[in-house]
Amino acid sequence: MTDRYAVVGNPIGHSKSPQIQMAFAAETGEDILYTALLFPVDGFEREARMFFEHGGGKGMNVTVPFKEEAFRFADSHTERASRAGAVNTLKLLDDGTIVGDNTDGAGLVADLHRYSVSMKNRRILILGAGGAVRGVLQPILSEQPAELVIANRTVSKAQALADDFADLGTLKGCGFDELEGTFDLIINGTSASLGGELPPLKDSLVNADTVTYDMMYGADLTVFNAWAVERGVARTIDGLGMLVGQAAEAFHVWRGKRPDVEPVLAMLRGDRRR
Template identity: 60%
Template sequence: MTDRYCVLGNPITHSKSPLIHAEFAHQTQQALEYTAQEAPLDGFADAWRAFVDAGGRGANVTVPFKEEAFALCDTLSHRARRAGAVNTLILGGNGRTYGDTTDGVGLVRDLAYHRVALAGKRVLVIGAGGAVRGILEPLLGEQPSEVVVVNRTAAKAEQLAHDFADLGSITGGGFDTLDGTFDVVINGTSASLSGDLPPLPDALFAPGAWAYDMMYGSEPTVFLQWAGPRGAKLLDGLGMLVEQAAEAFFLWRNERPNTAPVREVLRQSLNYS
């Protein structure tokens, strides 16, 4: 029987994950089937169990179910426990569900792919939701000189800084606390999807700085459109999507695919969709 995997989310029809994993499977000559499955907003756990009952071996989890995925797991990786969220489910041989998160390692690997240095750099992260919580441990693991988290609700950013303070230099607050310039600025909010721009000062970017939006599309996001004229080099989250998928594929199949050609396929799919 062909091993079955899927991505669970709601909505899910827009997902590029089936394309990515089809490319990985072809490249590594693995016989597997990967589909997109919409889970009811009030029935995520049931959707996972139904998929398992139908022969499913693992799943990616996307919005809005990453916290629910965390809650249903029998065993969690260290990084999933730290993030408080799961984006990769693995069915163990004993029928138990193992949860991991690959978002943070996906971001760090994408930055490394583009030769964006983090060690000794001042990094700004915008937002304090689940997406940001999932990237802070790997980000701090790269030993930046400082990570600053800002959010419209300052208390949420302050709480994140408190939760991760044991891993490195990290502070949190509201946008009014921003001071100085940054070498890497990461937009971890979904504001770009609705065309909104956080209230950022114009003098935000140090010389040679990078602006990174965890969102992506066929056109630059609103955040990147704002950052470009202010001197930043620009990256969107497409590479992060591919890299986190590659890590999930490795967890399932114990084989690490080459992400470079898949990045190109995915970029072309956006340009011609």
């Protein structure tokens, strides 16, 4: 019998996850059906329970605005999900319970490795202090950077995040105006660039060796990466590889196979050029 999986969110019509996961299934020879489901904003637990208990569901990806609700819904959590306080991947276990995982950070780190970007002993800046940033801190800190700085408009949020993860490495939370020195890697974890906005960043934060990474992606350069290009950074990377990488990690969680992301990335980037 074909195993059923889904991505759920509200809205959900824009999701590339069905295209990505069905391509992974074809590549690995796994017999699955993966669809996108629109859940009502006030009905996550009810709909998720129906999916797993009566809909034949084996696993689920969770996107905005349900990641925190998915965390509460799960019977148990992986360490990275516990650290993130949010879940983007649910898996039905053999004993009938559901484990919650978070594959976002693994997707980001895997994408940086694809571009041969080393994080070990590097000075890293992350912009933003929301859920997207919280979800990637543990995997980034496991790469052993020399220093990780979190900058946010609301300084207290950045400081709270730094405190929460202080046992894993050298962290600092601050406001944008407090940033000093040049960084090896700057990661934009805000959604501001999609709206054509940019945090107030000093030109001195980057140089010709800096790599910038925007978790957002689009047909053109994001505003953040366009800012970086104008200042002559070494490389700019968008978040499409993170999207595919977190999906590949979720597929591995569910099926025990790690698909090749390159054909899927080529397919998606081809779609974006049309």
